[in-house]
Amino acid sequence: MSAVFPAGQGGGRAHKPAHTPAQEPAPQHTKKRAARRVLPGFRLTLSYTLLYLVLIVLVPLSALLFKTSTLTWDQFWLAVSGPRVMASYRLTFGASLFAALVNLVFGLLLAWVLVRYTFPGKKIIDALVDLPFALPTAVAGISLTALLAGNGWIGQYLEPMDIKLAFTPSGVVIALIFVGLPFVVRTVQPVLEDMEKELEEAASSLGADRWQTFRRVIFPTISPALLTGFAMAFARAIGEYGSVIFIAGNMPMISEITPLIIIGKLEQYDYAGATAVAVVMLVISFVLLLVINALQGWQRRRAGG
Amino acid sequence: MAESSKDPRKIRRAQSDTTEAPWVRYTLITVALTFVLLFLVLPLAAVFTEALRKGFGAYVDGLREPDAWSAIRLTLIVAVIAVPLNLVFGVAAAWAIAKFEFPGKAILTTFVDLPFSVSPVVAGLMYVLVFGAQGWFGPWLQAHDIKVIFAVPGIVLATIFVTFPFIARELIPLMQAQGNDEEQAAIVLGATGWQTFWHVTLPNIKWGLLYGVILCNARAMGEFGAVSVVSGHIRGQTNTIPLHVEILYNEYQSVAAFAAASLLAILALVTLVIKSVVEWRNEKELAASADLPMEAPQAASPVFPGGVTRSTAA
Numbered sequence: 001m002s003a004v005f006p007a008g009q010g011g012g013r014a015h016k017p018a019h020t021p022a023q024e025p026a027p028q029h030t031k032k033r034a035a036r037r038v039l040p041g042f043r044l045t046l047s048y049t050l051l052y053l054v055l056i057v058l059v060p061l062s063a064l065l066f067k068t069s070t071l072t073w074d075q076f077w078l079a080v081s082g083p084r085v086m087a088s089y090r091l092t093f094g095a096s097l098f099a100a101l102v103n104l105v106f107g108l109l110l111a112w113v114l115v116r117y118t119f120p121g122k123k124i125i126d127a128l129v130d131l132p133f134a135l136p137t138a139v140a141g142i143s144l145t146a147l148l149a150g151n152g153w154i155g156q157y158l159e160p161m162d163i164k165l166a167f168t169p170s171g172v173v174i175a176l177i178f179v180g181l182p183f184v185v186r187t188v189q190p191v192l193e194d195m196e197k198e199l200e201e202a203a204s205s206l207g208a209d210r211w212q213t214f215r216r217v218i219f220p221t222i223s224p225a226l227l228t229g230f231a232m233a234f235a236r237a238i239g240e241y242g243s244v245i246f247i248a249g250n251m252p253m254i255s256e257i258t259p260l261i262i263i264g265k266l267e268q269y270d271y272a273g274a275t276a277v278a279v280v281m282l283v284i285s286f287v288l289l290l291v292i293n294a295l296q297g298w299q300r301r302r303a304g305g
Numbered sequence: 306m307a308e309s310s311k312d313p314r315k316i317r318r319a320q321s322d323t324t325e326a327p328w329v330r331y332t333l334i335t336v337a338l339t340f341v342l343l344f345l346v347l348p349l350a351a352v353f354t355e356a357l358r359k360g361f362g363a364y365v366d367g368l369r370e371p372d373a374w375s376a377i378r379l380t381l382i383v384a385v386i387a388v389p390l391n392l393v394f395g396v397a398a399a400w401a402i403a404k405f406e407f408p409g410k411a412i413l414t415t416f417v418d419l420p421f422s423v424s425p426v427v428a429g430l431m432y433v434l435v436f437g438a439q440g441w442f443g444p445w446l447q448a449h450d451i452k453v454i455f456a457v458p459g460i461v462l463a464t465i466f467v468t469f470p471f472i473a474r475e476l477i478p479l480m481q482a483q484g485n486d487e488e489q490a491a492i493v494l495g496a497t498g499w500q501t502f503w504h505v506t507l508p509n510i511k512w513g514l515l516y517g518v519i520l521c522n523a524r525a526m527g528e529f530g531a532v533s534v535v536s537g538h539i540r541g542q543t544n545t546i547p548l549h550v551e552i553l554y555n556e557y558q559s560v561a562a563f564a565a566a567s568l569l570a571i572l573a574l575v576t577l578v579i580k581s582v583v584e585w586r587n588e589k590e591l592a593a594s595a596d597l598p599m600e601a602p603q604a605a606s607p608v609f610p611g612g613v614t615r616s617t618a619a
Binding site: 042 | 324325329330333334336337338340341344345346348351355393394397398400402407413415417418421423424425426427428431432433434437439440441462465466469485488493498501520523524526527528530533546547551554562566569572573574577578581
């Protein structure tokens with residue numbers, strides 16, 4: 001790594017003709033800087049990054065916070081704690097938590113099956129796992145609704161059993177399972193792939209059965225990734241809008257999610273109220289983002305150590 | 306090793322120590338595949354069957370109405386603006402963050418990630434508060450007769466916001482893993498910064514870059530929540546394909562709604578195919594560079610430091 005002429009020389013990419021044949025090697029006076037920053041473009045790229053970040057993210061973000069600061073505490077509290085809003089928090093968080101738990105279990109199972117076993121069509125399944133990232137949420141929403149409605153492919157078998165999924169809170173959970181599905185799979189999969197077989201061999205030669213090996217050896221190794229994926233799926237589910245509104249039925253107090261409350265307030269030109277609820281959601285997103293960052297740090301340390 | 310591997314019984318014994326009994330394997334595979342069938346395959350298949358429910362003619366009719374066309378056009382315009390802007394930002398941010406050390410880097414990285422965790426609806430609302438009639442620039446924009454909210458610029462801005470981190474996220478870990486050695490060598494040998502980026506960095510990151518771009522594009526074309534807040538749903542003017550789908554669906558024009566949705570589903574499938582090809586190419590290239598003569602990573606041999614750099618980039 002410390003070689004003066006590293007991989008580029010032997011890697012087959014140095015055969016391109018030099019484009020500045022006349023240029024001399026770096027003269028003496030740049031050496032001091034070169035010791036730390038040989039590469040150019042730091043100032044340019046960093047200032048562009050900051051400018052773009054400020055314009056696209058930070059200005060709108062501060063508009064939201066500024067709007068909130070024009071509210072008195074009582075106004076704010078009234079907007080974020082009405083019974084309809086409270087019911088929406090319960091649904092959003094309950095359904096998101098439930099969906100993330102389902103994804104935790106099935107995401108681990110899917111990652112395990114994809115890494116450890118071979119079966120026909122494995123590559124297609126592996127590619128398909130990313131579908132919820134690629135398929136627009138509105139499409140997922142109407143499609144899941146069509147499946148689960150009384151005359152749908154799945155709904156027609158559930159209706160005689162008196163199970164209703166579409167237009168109920170259960171429908172919300174199903175939509176959120178769909179949107180959060182890839183997270184756990186994609187965080188756990190690489191960790192499972194990198195795991196050293198020797199550890200498992202050692203465990204088994206010391207007399208552990210397969211389940212003990214999984215619980216004591218494999219599970220501790222993948223648990224940071226598992227938790228990261230879970231937190232990501234949960235965070236994604238809380239903010240989700242497009243796939244949920246079609247399947248939820250959107251009945252106040254029963255199947256109305258928090259993002260829809262914001263839309264409802266906006267449609268009544270209650271900008272202050274919408275902003276107050278949005279700030280609550282934003283704070284929760286921030287906290288989750290920090291948790292995810294901390295989990296990823298833990299995962300890296302685990303992988304490095 | 307060589308001796309024991311000749312005994313088939315020993316192989317089986319060794320394998321059974323690190324894998325499960327066949328019935329466990331098959332049960333797990335079956336459960337996983339059922340889950341995939343229910344949650345991924347059926348929703349995807351339903352889009353196309355619903356779209357073709359009344360035959361191919363009705364499907365094409367649904368796509369040929371002028372409102373559908375204007376939605377397709379607007380979606381393409383939005384993607385053509387938003388994706389390149391985020392591409393330039395992604396490359397610049399990845400260069401600054403991956404190649405240099407500076408104070409506040411962790412905070413900057415967190416801020417780059419932020420749009421991922423903000424609800425799309427909240428994102429849309431933020432832009433309404435900046436550019437809307439009640440917002441910061443609202444009166445000024447009105448005085449100059451510029452429409453941002455409930456018009457195309459607002460849709461573009463909201464889309465840029467929600468797809469903001471995609472390319473940067475893809476590139477930062479990739480460029481960090483590759484380190485600075487190759488670029489430093491190029492600079493020392495007299496290449497300009499731009500040449501270094503173009504001939505050294507870009508070939509190394511091209512697959513990750515392509516993957517980031519197609520994911521960013523898929524999200525840009527399919528974004529619903531944020532765009533829904535800023536669009537105003539003016540038919541034939543500010544409806545993107547996802548919003549067009551919503552309107553048709555709510556009007557019980559199921560076939561037309563699913564026909565428009567099928568376009569987005571095809572886009573999603575194309576995205577997944579490109580992604581798989583990219584991954585496959587990437588693996589092949591890594592395998593090829595690991596096989597280079599004298600550079601095979603023989604337990605990180607210190608004699609060939611360059612070879613180790615390349616192969617650890619995996």
